Amino acid sequence: MKAPWLLIMVLLLGAGPGIAQKRKSKNAAPEKPKLVIGIVVDQMRYDYLYRFWGKFTNDGFKRLVNQGFSFQNNHYNYVPTYTGPGHASIYTGTTPAVHGIIGNDWYNRTTGRNIYCAEDLSVKTVGSTSKAGEMSPVNMISSTITDELKLATNHKSKVIGLSLKDRGSILPAGHAANAAYWFDGSNGSMITSTFYMAQLPAWVQAFNNRKLADQYLSQPWTTLLPIEQYTESDTDDQPYEGTFAGEKKPVFPHDIPGLRGKTFDLLRSLPAGNTLTKEFAIEAIKAENLGKGTVTDFLAMSFSSPDYVGHQFGPNSIEVEDTYLRLDRDLADFLKFVDNHLGKENVLVFLTADHAGANNPTYLKNYRIPAGTTNGAIMRDSLAKHLNQKFGKADYIIKFMNQQIYLNHEVAESKKVNLVELQEECARFVQRFPGIMRSFTADALMRSHWATGIGMMIENGYMPYRSGDVMMVLQPGWYDGYGRAEIKGTSHGTAWGYDTHIPLVWYGWRVPQGESYVRTNIIDIAPSIAAWLKIQEPNGTTGKPLLEYMQK
Known part of the structure; x- marks a missing residue:
């Protein structure tokens, strides 16, 4: 009498996982989403x-x-x-x-x-x-x-x-x-x-x-x-x-x-x-x-x-x-x-x-939180005058955009101005303006590597033949004012x-x-x-x- 029951138990136990697996498969998510x-x-x-x-x-x-x-x-x-x-x-x-x-x-x-x-x-x-x-x-x-x-x-x-x-x-x-x-x-x-x-x-x-x-x-x-x-x-x-x-x-x-x-x-x-x-x-x-x-x-x-x-x-x-x-x-x-x-x-x-x-920034300053907007037009004008004084009169700057400075490489070459030196001078000069925390030259980005921090974020956003010659980092609470002293609403773009x-x-x-x-x-x-x-x-x-x- 025991043998048939043992056989039945063995069969049930053997079948159990299979049955469970079938039930699981029926209710499981598909192999890939549709x-x-x-x-x-x-x-x-x-x-x-x-x-x-x-x-x-x-x-x-x-x-x-x-x-x-x-x-x-x-x-x-x-x-x-x-x-x-x-x-x-x-x-x-x-x-x-x-x-x-x-x-x-x-x-x-x-x-x-x-x-x-x-x-x-x-x-x-x-x-x-x-x-x-x-x-x-x-x-x-x-x-x-x-x-x-x-x-x-x-x-x-x-x-x-x-x-x-x-x-x-x-x-x-x-x-x-x-x-x-x-x-x-x-x-x-x-x-x-x-x-x-x-x-x-x-x-x-x-x-x-x-x-x-x-x-x-x-x-x-x-x-x-x-x-x-x-x-x-x-x-x-x-x-x-x-x-x-x-x-x-x-x-x-x-x-x-x-x-x-x-x-x-x-x-x-x-x-x-x-x-x-x-x-x-x-x-x-x-x-x-x-x-x-x-x-x-x-x-x-x-x-x-x-x-x-x-x-x-x-x-x-x-x-x-x-x-x-x-x-x-x-x-x-x-x-x-x-x-x-x-x-x-x-x-x-x-x-x-x-x-x-x-x-x-106006909202933040109402609560005494440091904030502000940069003025790219003033920065560009001041930088252009400084470069003329240091390297001789020429149009060294092509564009200020995306918190970057694009320099005229052809003009620098014709004036026999070293491009790396020109980049470094721009990077040093812009740091005197309110709201600018740091600046990076394209040459430094090409020769260095940052695994963390602001340097990493600048490096991750830099492409040599599309990006500018100098990348600027704004202080917390500051953003680009697009030539205006104060702007409405909000903006974005910082690190x-x-x-x-x-x-x-x-x-x-x-x-x-x-x-x-x-x-x-x-x-x-x-x-x-x-x-x-x-x-x-x-x-x-x-x-x-x-x-x-x-x-x-």
Whole structure:
């Protein structure tokens, strides 16, 4: 009698793991996500997540943090911290020193003029008669994680980038993308360039025909909540806030229909710009069947409006808070759609920012905190006079931009002035100006290496044939005043935490709930995705995968 029971027990025990494994396999996440969604919020400081936490819904930012994994100490590891370099660094897994997008624009010594980071005069606009579509990723010299996904799947994966800003769409989508779309303020439509296609797909034309931009601009901007509830922000109508053109005071309600003018560009500076971006992203997923194929697809989306609002009103304004409260609702709508359309377990999402933003110097000085703005025009004029006195009269300086000094190499050679000596003299002289903490010469950057600190950040942002001859580092609390003694709103671009510390939250496919305070860098995102997808990292990657910190 015992033998049959023993046999049954053996069979049951032998089968047990198999049954358990089958159950586990049935409920486990797929081997690879069906869709990766990169969400970049333009000019989102890390502290916004928690400053406005009490007024967020449970389904937007809170959902990402509470159900995902948040790296609380995530930073940019280079300067200058601008939009173009930020988006490129997120998706290439490396810094401007490698991918080449050293600023939103820079001086081109070959042509003798400034070049825009996404500029490509060899292509034409698709979807408009303007020149807003003469753009491509041609100036980015390394591959992106989106490029590598296309290569890994023999180009079966679909990759689409979208944003109000061209650079916020083009650089993340990479060189091999199926499409990148951005907003044209001249006609209120989403457009692209002949780099990607000859004409807009029918679904994009149908989206443009909805004329959402026109609808949004026909409504005043009022606060989402009663204005007295915005206790996380300064009171309305502060001296550091800018105004819309034609507006007397920076106060709610903003009369958008009366201020819009003849174009649709004002939409960029409104929370409704985020809503249009969200609606377009939903249409892209549906129309392109993203996540419905046999390989992983990638949607790279960027919310640009927070940057415009922040620049104009400053991070302590009610306008900025209202923008984030409304963005939270847009994120909630988008995540709900993605869950219903594809399922959370099939989608890998990350949310981060292309840079953060400084407190306005006027605001800081009201509280006796040291701050200020530099005046590049005065610095250039004084430096030019000094160089004339020391080396003889000549036009030694070509350009002051991105906290860099470009020198005229041909003039130096013709005057028989040693270029290294000229650089060093400039570096010494500019340090006498208020707000300048340190300066680095191109020669020093070429001959030295910094593993940490400010020197590392300067080195990571320096590319010999695109960068200037002298790089300046501003003191904490200071930023470039663009020739003005005092500016409204805010800016960014420095090496300090208020410009470098940004959120990084992962959500969805195989992402456990949790958080980490380990120091991470923005360049770690792309190699992390590559490791998860088991594909090659972008060819210039200098970041590291973060998967070990997110083990269940």
